[in-house]
Amino acid sequence: MAKRSVWSDNRFWQRSAAWVTGFASILLIWLTFDTSAQISMGTDADLQNGVTKRVPAPTVINYKITYEMDTVRGHEVPVIGEKEMFFGRDDWSEEEAAELLHLGKLGSQSKNCMNCHTLLGNGAYYAPDLTKAWLDPAWGPEGSLQSMTGKSSKEEAMAEFLQHPSQYPTHARMMPDLGITAEEAQGLVAFLKHMSSIDTNGFPRNFGKIKGAVHGK
Amino acid sequence: MMFEPFVDVVPSFFGWLNQGPLTLTIFLHTVIILPMFWIYKQEKARIEREG
Numbered sequence: 001m002a003k004r005s006v007w008s009d010n011r012f013w014q015r016s017a018a019w020v021t022g023f024a025s026i027l028l029i030w031l032t033f034d035t036s037a038q039i040s041m042g043t044d045a046d047l048q049n050g051v052t053k054r055v056p057a058p059t060v061i062n063y064k065i066t067y068e069m070d071t072v073r074g075h076e077v078p079v080i081g082e083k084e085m086f087f088g089r090d091d092w093s094e095e096e097a098a099e100l101l102h103l104g105k106l107g108s109q110s111k112n113c114m115n116c117h118t119l120l121g122n123g124a125y126y127a128p129d130l131t132k133a134w135l136d137p138a139w140g141p142e143g144s145l146q147s148m149t150g151k152s153s154k155e156e157a158m159a160e161f162l163q164h165p166s167q168y169p170t171h172a173r174m175m176p177d178l179g180i181t182a183e184e185a186q187g188l189v190a191f192l193k194h195m196s197s198i199d200t201n202g203f204p205r206n207f208g209k210i211k212g213a214v215h216g217k
Numbered sequence: 218m219m220f221e222p223f224v225d226v227v228p229s230f231f232g233w234l235n236q237g238p239l240t241l242t243i244f245l246h247t248v249i250i251l252p253m254f255w256i257y258k259q260e261k262a263r264i265e266r267e268g
Contacts, residue, residue, distance in 0.1 A: 004264050012260040016253050038227050054226045072224050199226050
């Protein structure tokens with residue numbers, strides 16, 4: 001009788017497949033819970049006590065956000081600095097900030113920003129990546145986009161642009177008018193400011209090389 | 218340097234494990250491939266017993 005090979009034996013492949021599938025399932029379930037610790041939002045108290053969270057509390061909109069190079073991690077990491085005015089206030093409460101952010105998140109979904117832009121790695125590259133858009137020096141005090149809107153602060157300039165994007169020549173592919181209201185625009189800017197404070201392990205890779213994006217340098 | 222201090226924002230087992238591509242590869246090979254050798258040997262012994 002010919003010698004039977006293990007390689008042509010069904011049971012070997014069945015058991016191997018069961019092991020790999022079973023192990024991968026357990027690993028993925030574990031990773032799900034492991035990730036939830038990484039992405040859970042910090043609290044206002046964390047911000048005040050200087051506790052670093054990958055996703056800070058919504059009240060981060062009351063603070064100045066900059067980045068600095070972390071040589072050990074090999075990329076820029078967010079630094080939550082001193083208080084900063086956001087739409088004329090730096091005392092947005094946890095509830096107010098969370099509500100504003102929620103409005104911005106819903107707005108970004110209903111207007112389908114991701115159809116053209118990228119947010120935290122999700123979306124398209126037809127229009128600029130918005131993950132760290134808040135830090136774009138073009139919206140800063142000497143930036144061309146801020147002066148274009150005639151507003152005196154970054155958040156007001158961004159909100160103005162969002163309400164009437166088709167009036168402002170920004171990009172070869174201009175943003176269409178999406179009927180964003182003043183309130184929604186405020187929410188969207190808060191959403192973008194909060195997003196820029198999220199530690200994304202240096203994503204997007206090139207933003208730190210943009211002049212002015214890190215500590216205004 | 219072969220070993221770097223663990224500097225992740227929120228420490229976790231997988232963060233520690235996946236500091237570089239090789240650490241994850243070694244881990245996955247250990248837990249997936251090595252048991253397959255064991256399954257192979259068991260099946261071989263069974264075939265020899267039955268055959």
